[in-house]
Amino acid sequence: MSELVIEATGLRKEFRTRRGTRVAVADLDLAVPAGGVHGFLGPNGSGKTTTIRMLLGLARATAGRMQLLGHDVPRLLPAVADRVGAVVESPKFSPNFTGRQNLTLLARSIGAPTTRVDAAVETVGLSGRDRDRYKSYSLGMKQRLAIAATLLKDPDLLILDEPTNGLDPAGIREIRETIRDLGESGVTVLLSSHILAEVQQVCTSATIIGQGRLLASGRVDELVGTSTxxxxxxxxxxxxxxxxxxxxxxxxxxxxxxxxxxxxxxxxxxxxxxxxxxxxxxxRDLEAVFLELTAGTELGGDR
Known part of the structure; x- marks a missing residue:
């Protein structure tokens, strides 16, 4: 069995509302093997973002156990923080600074060698545009700069929550190629997305959830199955x-x-x-499997 870089068992998150308790994540088991790109898929309201926020210590789990890179989180999150990169919300960059200046300032603030700026810029395909002002960047370039920022720590695990939201087809293709290259370079990527055609092109394995519950998990070719x-x-x-x-x-x-x-x-x-x-x-493609498994689980609201 492959080493697991993310492992969650019985993960549960409840919110108290005026109408009572709402369950966002219901006793979810999640296993992400080392290496490659793992898709984390589910309709709107299925609990993807809530799960990611719990893994990163941004939300407290009601119940369950979580591990990142073999360490219990959130208790031991500081021990692995330098090995985990994440793009969960739109990062704040200075609009009047260039992409390179933003990355250089960030590298200094986290104690990372500035030599990693060159590697990060090249990895995300911003060479030649890194000296342009951030405010001139397209949305796709801004997303690539956000990914570059996470690479300054040289992470073993990268968590991306809907990185292609709002992008045009060209931007989606750019991010897809960046994610594929990262997975092939040895970084494990957890990719939360609803664009199934894109996911199938870059993911080696996937987990599908609905209403906060595990519906299916495994290698993409196994989930799709053989044709009859x-x-x-x-x-x-x-x-x-x-x-x-x-x-x-x-x-x-x-x-x-x-x-x-x-x-x-x-x-x-x-x-x-x-x-x-x-x-x-x-x-069958991954979208057909996804629609079959998640029929009737669209909730809206939290992702």
Missing amino acids: AYRVGAPDPAAARRVLSDAGFAVTDELVVETDRPAAVTEALGGAGIWLTELTPVR
């Missing part, structure tokens, strides 16, 4: 559908066949004199 459906192409789709139905196959109107024996599809159609022009697997 195939899209069929034929010169006469109606005839092909009729032949396959008569042969006992479940066939959709779009000529998608449910089977674990694609050779039998070829055999049935070939026997009727119908020759395939296409037989391709239809694979």
Whole structure:
């Protein structure tokens, strides 16, 4: 079993409101293995941000146990603080300073060598723009500078809460490439996001939650699963559908066949004199799994 950099068991967070007690996180178990990018997924109101805030000591858990890098938190959080970077809320940078000046000041304030500024700028792809004023940055560049700020500590674990919120497609692509590079460099990244197509492109593993509860967790390829459906192409789709139905196959109107024996599809159609022009697997993506698991769990409010 891989070493776990984040481990939470029975994690619970309750809020008292005028209407009574509201449960934001309900006995959640979370396990993030070392290395790569781990997606932390859930609808609005599922408790993602609350969970992250508890892990970072920004909110107190009602119950449960948490560990970061093998240390109990929040009790031993100071022992691992230098090894953990996080972008949870929009960081405050001086708008009239350049990106490099902001990073240099931050490095000095935390006692990090200023040589790490060069490495952080290069890692997030801001080389050539680091001497521009922060106020001239696009939202995507501001997000990359925020990630660069966390890298000044040279962290083993990086926690990013919805880092692509509000970005245009170009900005999303930039952040995606930055996160992928970080995961490949040996940093473990916990990525909270609702953009499933982006998550599937960068994540090696994922946890899906709904209403504060664990719904599924594991490697992305295991969550998506193997295909048991195939899209069929034929010169006469109606005839092909009729032949396959008569042969006992479940066939959709779009000529998608449910089977674990694609050779039998070829055999049935070939026997009727119908020759395939296409037989391709239809694979579920992470978004389909997510929607299936979280149906009816959209709450709104806290993320």
